[in-house]
């Protein structure tokens with residue numbers, strides 16, 4: 001257990017008894033690091049458990065409902081405190097005036113093993129120093145408020161620091177659900193798996209179920225987004241997130257919107273690259289329960305900056321968070337759509353087909369290489385200030401109280417259905433989609449004259465597509481099997497294309513395979529994509545760049561941005577470091 005525990009001054013401390021064995025006592029200390037439970041055993045030895053504050057997602061105060069025959073837990077009527085619930089305890093006790101405090105945490109189990117996962121744990125503290133519920137509840141409330149304050153604060157180098165006033169998160173979240181994503185079970189997943197966690201963490205939300213393509217995009221473009229101080233999360237795939245980002249970029253106040261909002265994806269689609277990348281970076285056990293891990297990111301409330309990439313083609317400007325693909329992988333992604341009914345085996349089948357009929361495409365690739373790669377991982381963008389009140393330990397009467405582990409009286413409470421708070425607005429195709437239908441292989445200046453490129457969001461620092469690239473850029477004209485740029489580690493749950501990529505490193509990782517690679521080597525490349533070993537395969541180059549331009553010199557391949565098919569065209573892309581924020585749990589040592 002934590003060697004430095006004794007150096008940390010407890011904020012609150014009490015002795016509790018385990019209900020099951022009255023002779024077993026626990027000293028419970030709330031410190032900035034978490035709840036220390038010190039068990040005194042029969043032989044006078046001590047066993048200490050720590051529930052890390054970073055693992056706690058919320059706490060609720062409760063009242064005994066032993067008189068109630070049917071309901072395990074129900075909200076107290078006519079109470080001003082909406083968090084106050086009644087708890088049913090497994091024994092009858094007349095006039096129980098105790099106050100109960102349930103602390104909910106998701107604890108890391110089987111650390112560093114293959115089956116590492118997070119399991120729910122509930123600790124119920126029973127306060128009964130006084131003869132009236134109100135008095136007991138006062139003490140429980142002190143603990144509750146202290147825990148909730150710690151959940152918002154951080155503990156660094158022995159000091160508790162809180163976000164500056166202007167960094168406190170509002171509590172209203174917008175959840176956008178694509179009922180058609182993945183296998184079409186998003187609505188059910190939302191009610192069954194997400195609502196209980198949001199309730200436990202006291203996060204209020206509005207729900208928007210999309211009714212068609214571009215619905216989320218329009219919603220982001222036209223709504224009063226400032227009522228969602230807690231941010232916007234999507235339950236779906238990367239395609240839905242793409243709509244959210246690009247809808248916001250269409251607003252005149254896009255800059256303020258991106259500073260204000262925090263985003264996250266709960267994986268419900270078939271492409272969940274962003275959700276996987278966030279958990280990968282924070283060492284979270286995503287594979288055991290992707291939805292749980294992603295929702296825990298959201299309720300952690302921890303904002304992390306993330307890069308976006310501005311992508312400009314001859315006919316449109318889009319903002320991308322994941323990848324730009326052209327050639328082999330992009331073709332598999334798009335062409336295997338016709339086998340969608342097969343599920344993920346469609347990729348394997350189509351990969352084999354594309355390997356057999358392997359082809360390459362001529363193109364000119366220009367890029368601004370990062371020579372001294374200094375990747376800054378700026379995981380924490382909170383401004384810090386001291387939380388003075390917490391240095392004074394608060395003590396209460398030392399009369400022994402009781403403690404109870406493993407019970408979750410809110411489980412029933414959480415099963416209540418949430419009423420959808422607003423319904424989908426009617427979707428309308430935006431003016432930014434495919435403005436010009438001209439062929440990509442007329443000269444670029446000619447095309448630009450004809451087309452109307454909407455420039456929105458941050459302006460480009462690159463020369464126009466019609467001008468030459470800067471003289472210090474490297475230029476290759478060759479036949480390529482594929483060019484794939486990514487700025488997150490994973491482009492899907494099981495493809496780690498750029499293992500070194502960080503959310504906010506300001507780097508586009510450009511993966512290049514030129515013509516001349518054998519089918520066997522390409523197969524090796526494909527097999528290595530799930531582990532990152534693809535980068536050790538000969539003929540595979542990975543170049544960190546700040547910007548690049550791709551000019552295809554023939555038709556035939558597909559241009560795919562964040563899994564969305566764009567009209568085939570020359571394009572240029574540039575990184576915009578840390579322009580947006582996503583929810584990600586802090587890293588664990």
Ligand SMILES: Nc1ncnc2c1ncn2[C@@H]1O[C@H](COP(=O)(O)OP(=O)(O)OP(=O)(O)O)[C@@H](O)[C@H]1O
Nearest residue numbers: 181182210211212213236237238239240269270271
């Ligand atoms: N209600 C809806 N009906 C049909 N399409 C929708 C609806 N809501 C969103 N969409 C569209 O579905 C596309 C894919 O959504 P999403 O990324 O959530 O799921 P997915 O299963 O990962 O999809 P894909 O595998 O096609 O990327 C998005 O581009 C979005 O525009």
